[in-house]
Amino acid sequence: MSSNKKVLGLVFSNMHDNTITDLTKERTMGSVLFGGRYRLIDFPLSNMVNSGINEVGVITKSNYQSLLDHLGSGREWDLASKNGGLHLLPPFSHVSSGMYRGRLEALYGVWDFIKTSAADYVVLSDCDVAANIDFSAIVDAHIESGADITTVYANDVLTAEQAQRATVFGINDDGRVVDVLVNPHLSGACNVSLNMFVLSKDFLKNIVLEAASKGLVSFEKDILQARTHDYKIMAYRFDGYYSRICSMDTFYKANMNLLETSNREKLFLTNRPIYTKVRDNPPAKYAIGANVKNSLIGDGCIIEGTVENCVLFRGVKVGKGAVIKNSILMQGTVVGSKCEISCVVSDKNVKINDNRMLTGSENYPLYLGKGAVI
Amino acid sequence: MYTKKECVAMLLAGGQGSRLYALTQDMAKPAVPYGGKYRIIDFPLSNCVNSGIDTVGVLTQYQPLVLHDYIGNGQPWDLDKMNGGVHALPPFQTALGAQWYKGTANAIYQNISFVDRYDPEYVVILSGDHIYKMDYNDMLQHHKDKKADATIAVLDVPLEEASRFGIMITNDEGDIVDFEEKPKNPRSTLASMGIYIFTWSKLKQYLIENENNPEEDKDFGKAIIPNMMNAGEKLVAYAFDGYWKDVGTLDSLWEANMDLLNPNIPIDLYDPEWKMYSRNPIMPPQYIGANAVVENSMITDGCVVEGTVDFSVIFEGVKIEEGATVTDSIIMPGSVIKSGAVVEYAIVGENCVVGSGAQIGARPETFDNRDDWGIAVVGHNINISENAKVLPKQIVSENM
Numbered sequence: 001m002s003s004n005k006k007v008l009g010l011v012f013s014n015m016h017d018n019t020i021t022d023l024t025k026e027r028t029m030g031s032v033l034f035g036g037r038y039r040l041i042d043f044p045l046s047n048m049v050n051s052g053i054n055e056v057g058v059i060t061k062s063n064y065q066s067l068l069d070h071l072g073s074g075r076e077w078d079l080a081s082k083n084g085g086l087h088l089l090p091p092f093s094h095v096s097s098g099m100y101r102g103r104l105e106a107l108y109g110v111w112d113f114i115k116t117s118a119a120d121y122v123v124l125s126d127c128d129v130a131a132n133i134d135f136s137a138i139v140d141a142h143i144e145s146g147a148d149i150t151t152v153y154a155n156d157v158l159t160a161e162q163a164q165r166a167t168v169f170g171i172n173d174d175g176r177v178v179d180v181l182v183n184p185h186l187s188g189a190c191n192v193s194l195n196m197f198v199l200s201k202d203f204l205k206n207i208v209l210e211a212a213s214k215g216l217v218s219f220e221k222d223i224l225q226a227r228t229h230d231y232k233i234m235a236y237r238f239d240g241y242y243s244r245i246c247s248m249d250t251f252y253k254a255n256m257n258l259l260e261t262s263n264r265e266k267l268f269l270t271n272r273p274i275y276t277k278v279r280d281n282p283p284a285k286y287a288i289g290a291n292v293k294n295s296l297i298g299d300g301c302i303i304e305g306t307v308e309n310c311v312l313f314r315g316v317k318v319g320k321g322a323v324i325k326n327s328i329l330m331q332g333t334v335v336g337s338k339c340e341i342s343c344v345v346s347d348k349n350v351k352i353n354d355n356r357m358l359t360g361s362e363n364y365p366l367y368l369g370k371g372a373v374i
Numbered sequence: 375m376y377t378k379k380e381c382v383a384m385l386l387a388g389g390q391g392s393r394l395y396a397l398t399q400d401m402a403k404p405a406v407p408y409g410g411k412y413r414i415i416d417f418p419l420s421n422c423v424n425s426g427i428d429t430v431g432v433l434t435q436y437q438p439l440v441l442h443d444y445i446g447n448g449q450p451w452d453l454d455k456m457n458g459g460v461h462a463l464p465p466f467q468t469a470l471g472a473q474w475y476k477g478t479a480n481a482i483y484q485n486i487s488f489v490d491r492y493d494p495e496y497v498v499i500l501s502g503d504h505i506y507k508m509d510y511n512d513m514l515q516h517h518k519d520k521k522a523d524a525t526i527a528v529l530d531v532p533l534e535e536a537s538r539f540g541i542m543i544t545n546d547e548g549d550i551v552d553f554e555e556k557p558k559n560p561r562s563t564l565a566s567m568g569i570y571i572f573t574w575s576k577l578k579q580y581l582i583e584n585e586n587n588p589e590e591d592k593d594f595g596k597a598i599i600p601n602m603m604n605a606g607e608k609l610v611a612y613a614f615d616g617y618w619k620d621v622g623t624l625d626s627l628w629e630a631n632m633d634l635l636n637p638n639i640p641i642d643l644y645d646p647e648w649k650m651y652s653r654n655p656i657m658p659p660q661y662i663g664a665n666a667v668v669e670n671s672m673i674t675d676g677c678v679v680e681g682t683v684d685f686s687v688i689f690e691g692v693k694i695e696e697g698a699t700v701t702d703s704i705i706m707p708g709s710v711i712k713s714g715a716v717v718e719y720a721i722v723g724e725n726c727v728v729g730s731g732a733q734i735g736a737r738p739e740t741f742d743n744r745d746d747w748g749i750a751v752v753g754h755n756i757n758i759s760e761n762a763k764v765l766p767k768q769i770v771s772e773n774m
Contacts, residue, residue: 036659282643283410283672294664
């Protein structure tokens with residue numbers, strides 16, 4: 001970071017859980033599986049670490065067992081550190097905290113943690129966006145502009161469904177946010193929030209403590225929207241590759257888009273790697289008769305059948321004569337021999353017995369719940 | 375303060391592995407990549423951890439940089455311990471001067487004080503040259519049951535191969551009564567696997583005597599074992615019947631990799647009960663392209679395969695371009711095989727670039743005289759230019 005300022009990262013692992021309830025039934029948004037070996041929280045965490053942020057708090061609410069299991073001590077992100085490091089912040093961790101309803105309440109609940117940090121600035125991020133973002137450039141832009149809050153957005157074309165699950169900004173020529181629409185009814189090109197914000201710790205303190213005294217809960221509605229003209233809210237445009245996940249449909253497409261090599265090259269940069277939990281899987285094994293085309297394959301897979309246009313997470317088994325197309329099979333899925341599967345999203349440890357036929361459609365993939373036996 | 379350990383492992387990893395030629399030019403043999411995402415040393419280290427041995431000294435000497443980096447603090451093997459864990463033990467300087475390790479026995483002798491810190495009853499001596507999965511605890515139990523002073527793991531080998539090994543001659547009880555190094559006419563087919571368990575107090579005594587006798591080789595096979603036998607100590611054989619392979623030559627390294635692709639050969643890396651640990655690459659999943667053909671192979675994270683891969687082991691981060699063909703070969707981490715290149719019966723080292731249209735190796739059936747044929751080898755960090763040809767048996771250690 002050119003400015004040599006200390007920055008604290010705060011990740012909200014549960015925001016947007018309700019947009020993709022199938023996948024978040026037993027986990028947080030942050031622990032949703034993505035891209036053959038990752039969890040969504042790997043992206044904000046890796047981005048923070050790669051931007052020189054070595055103190056990160058992860059705010060959780062419910063269903064966080066899988067998240068704790070994934071993060072462990074934070075070692076895989078180089079966050080198992082005596083100075084800073086990874087801090088898990090569940091609700092009820094302080095006397096004054098409880099089950100929160102929005103970002104502001106959540107921040108108030110962990111205020112004792114934030115207070116003790118020596119950071120000058122705070123980066124807030126949700127877990128709904130997979131991207132490779134340099135936060136240090138955003139912090140620098142924040143300092144240079146003298147903003148109270150800097151928001152990160154992308155200019156993109158949204159469907160009506162996507163817009164209703166997004167926050168959209170109106171931005172003037174100076175890059176200042178002049179309008180904030182939360183879950184708007186619109187579609188087409190707009191400035192969509194990536195749910196990442198930079199503010200100084202002092203400013204954050206003011207709004208969090210004020211919100212607590214007034215019973216305000218929502219950062220977007222009670223701060224960004226209600227105080228658009230009182231505060232200097234600047235918008236930082238992110239032009240890189242990103243996927244914002246707000247439904248099963250967008251989840252499916254975000255995974256499928258990784259089959260495009262140019263997209264992977266923008267997301268997985270060698271100088272800013274995306275870290276994740278190590279599982280010590282052996283290499284993937286392709287048997288005689290395996291036929292794999294245009295697919296991402298995790299380590300530890302054993303493939304004896306045909307796999308086309310698929311994302312296979314670590315440790316998936318595909319039996320002899322099985323044909324799998326346009327599907328996402330999460331960790332530990334076992335597909336029996338001679339199955340025919342198309343447009344399926346299988347959660348962890350699903351077992352599909354021999355000779356089964358399962359078909360979804362590309363805009364409505366067939367979801368198989370965690371541990372299901374078909 | 376160190377707490378007592380029942381058993382400490384000492385892993386001999388200082389050898390040059392000169393018969394691996396270009397592959398060990400810059401790294402010790404135990405650091406040589408194997409099996410798609412491992413290095414040879416992962417096998418004894420993982421075996422230790424899976425056997426409940428959490429204190430391991432790794433004796434290094436030849437080109438230790440890559441090996442030391444790889445072992446690090448031992449975290450990938452769960453060997454980053456407050457008490458115990460993995461320790462790299464290169465030769466060091468003392469008040470009496472500095473010395474290299476003069477042999478396997480001398481390497482342990484120079485580290486007696488390391489072992490003594492943990493005050494163990496037993497020491498298991500391992501080498502970093504072999505691929506196998508073994509529960510050292512079972513062997514230790516055998517050592518205890520037999521009230522042995524030394525236990526040597528042995529493998530029953532075919533008679534025609536016995537003359538390549540150290541051969542143990544045992545009585546009906548399994549006690550070792552004689553020992554022959556690479557005999558012309560073997561009297562037994564029990565080959566030493568280079569895995570020993572000693573009662574530490576006994577071993578220490580023989581190490582000190584060996585050191586004080588300037589006439590003797592400072593070696594387990596040549597001095598310590600014969601000395602113990604001659605003195606009437608109880609030496610027993612521990613029969614092992616699993617997969618075990620010495621990967622000391624280019625041919626055996628190639629074969630040991632190919633064994634992983636043969637479902638009839640019992641080396642299973644996918645057994646959740648006996649996981650093999652390694653330092654994992656931080657790379658996205660492998661991508662198999664729309665026109666790729668991949669069969670009968672092992673491929674690792676970070677690879678991009680657009681060409682044809684058959685009967686091969688491909689390490690992390692390798693790129694195989696469209697129109698390239700890799701068969702019956704091993705491609706080590708980070709190498710690129712350009713479009714139109716053909717790699718057959720070859721080992722390509724780490725971070726190489728094989729140019730378009732280049733030909734590495736050839737199939738054995740294209741040779742009338744099989745003696746003229748052999749595995750082609752490209753060392754680490756080598757560029758092979760477009761349309762260049764590397765012949766079977768050729769070992770490339772400079773750009774061409």
